[in-house]
Amino acid sequence: MIFAREPVLGRVKTRLAAGIGAEAALAVYRELLALTAAAVAAAQVPATVWLAEAPAGADPARPRPEWAGLPWRVQPAADSLGSVWPRHLARPLRRARAGWLSSAPIAPA
Template sequence: MTNPPHAAPASDRHLLLFARRPELGRVKTRLAADLGDEAALAVYRRLLAHTQAVAAPVAAHRTVWLAEAGPAADLSDEWGGYEQQPQPPGDLGQKMQAAFAQSFARGAAAVVIIGTDCPGLTTAHLTAAFRALETHDVVLGPATDGGYYLLGMKQLWPDLFQNKAWSTETVRAATEADVQRLKLSLCLLPELRDVDTAADLRAWEAAAR
């Protein structure tokens, strides 16, 4: 089977995942403020398993960038099929920029990054993101909270990671403004909802029923 015109072969597509090891009191802290640490940890495990499942069929080199684990972290998940890297220092933008830079330095032609907060994410969204990069400079998966659940690009644009108030409702708009200012072509994926609060969790569970 041949690749579509201008499509990067699977080895040139990199899927990056930012994650934490499951650990009581250190994951889903905003959710834990409403539900308690144990319930928040259980939700995180569900989200992590979901993200791994939808990423598994994607034809790409997969790398998980793991936050520093605490003393009680669950290290049992061996992340089969993933290259493992420790998250670099800095704020979220600096971490993501470093992850993208490594992939491009290693010859990637299309790089997509996701987190572990989005239960609505599907394999189809990830496939669509890589397909969009055949004809667009940047692909963005907007989240309902004003951030994004996915970012993809086919070369490094450092401006997209700078001067952002991370974890606020301004991130998506600021990123789109950068794309417009740089005169880049942008593909927007469907808007999805992250699970960060008890209200988000209720919406997820209601949609699943």
């Protein structure tokens, strides 16, 4: 499971953008998306991308360009991401003998 946002100027990495500007923050976010997608592909594990909000005009049956080959869904409304994780992780973690969880794309501090 990958939790992410659509790469939209001014909507991602807003705290980082305060220091480097919205365009540079968007570029960083796009790079983090690419690194995350590459890591999932290299690990050859099934994954679903859970987007924070529905992309404008997007069809859930069609892959997103940032996540070619990965299915995606929109996260259900919740008070916080922390309240969403337990509900969505329960079944996959029960079925998996090994797992990999990423809240990426989040850059290390």
